[in-house]
Amino acid sequence: MDIKRIMRIMDLSFHTRRTIERSLHEIDRRALNAMVLVKQHGNKLASYGVVAQAFREHAVHLKQVATPLQRSIAPLVCVQMRILQLGRMADMLDKTAGVIARNGGNAGFLHGSRRNWICNMETEEAEAAMSCPLRLVRVSESTRV
Numbered sequence: 274m275d276i277k278r279i280m281r282i283m284d285l286s287f288h289t290r291r292t293i294e295r296s297l298h299e300i301d302r303r304a305l306n307a308m309v310l311v312k313q314h315g316n317k318l319a320s321y322g323v324v325a326q327a328f329r330e331h332a333v334h335l336k337q338v339a340t341p342l343q344r345s346i347a348p349l350v351c352v353q354m355r356i357l358q359l360g361r362m363a364d365m366l367d368k369t370a371g372v373i374a375r376n377g378g379n380a381g382f383l384h385g386s387r388r389n390w391i392c393n394m395e396t397e398e399a400e401a402a403m404s405c406p407l408r409l410v411r412v413s414e415s416t417r418v
Contacts (some may be wrong), residue, residue, distance in 0.1 A: 279353050282381050286346040293339050297332045311353040352401045359394035 304325040311322030366387040370380035 276357060279350055279357070282346070283350055286343060290339075290343045293336070293343075297336045300332040301329055303331070349401075352397065356394055356397050356401065359390055359397065363390040363394065366390060 293379045307325035308322050308329075312323065366383050370383035372385065373380040373383065
């Protein structure tokens with residue numbers, strides 16, 4: 274995964290969170306306005322007040338359900354950033370080894386370090402491929418509406 278995809282995920286996550294917050298705030302505001310109308314007009318609009326209260330309660334519930342899902346995005350992005358960091362480090366070691374070899378030096382130790390970085394990167398990618406989807410499934414199962 275490249276940095277542009279990670280940044281796009283972060284942007285989409287932020288916009289999704291803001292959209293959810295704004296929508297739920299708007300639902301809550303309209304339901305509260307409806308409840309004020311019910312209080313002003315008495316029993317004529319009593320059923321309207323019940324519906325408005327149900328909307329407010331459901332808006333609060335949706336916000337509570339969305340919060341863990343939004344929080345689960347950050348650890349996933351951190352893992353991907355770490356993998357990118359390891360890949361860039363391996364590339365840097367490869368370039369440094371190339372410069373040393375061109376100047377007649379022995380860069381064997383850098384090639385070994387590069388292999389270690391690549392091994393670490395592949396290990397973290399494999400762990401992320403297994404744990405990240407499982408984490409999302411657990412969060413989504415724990416927040417079912």
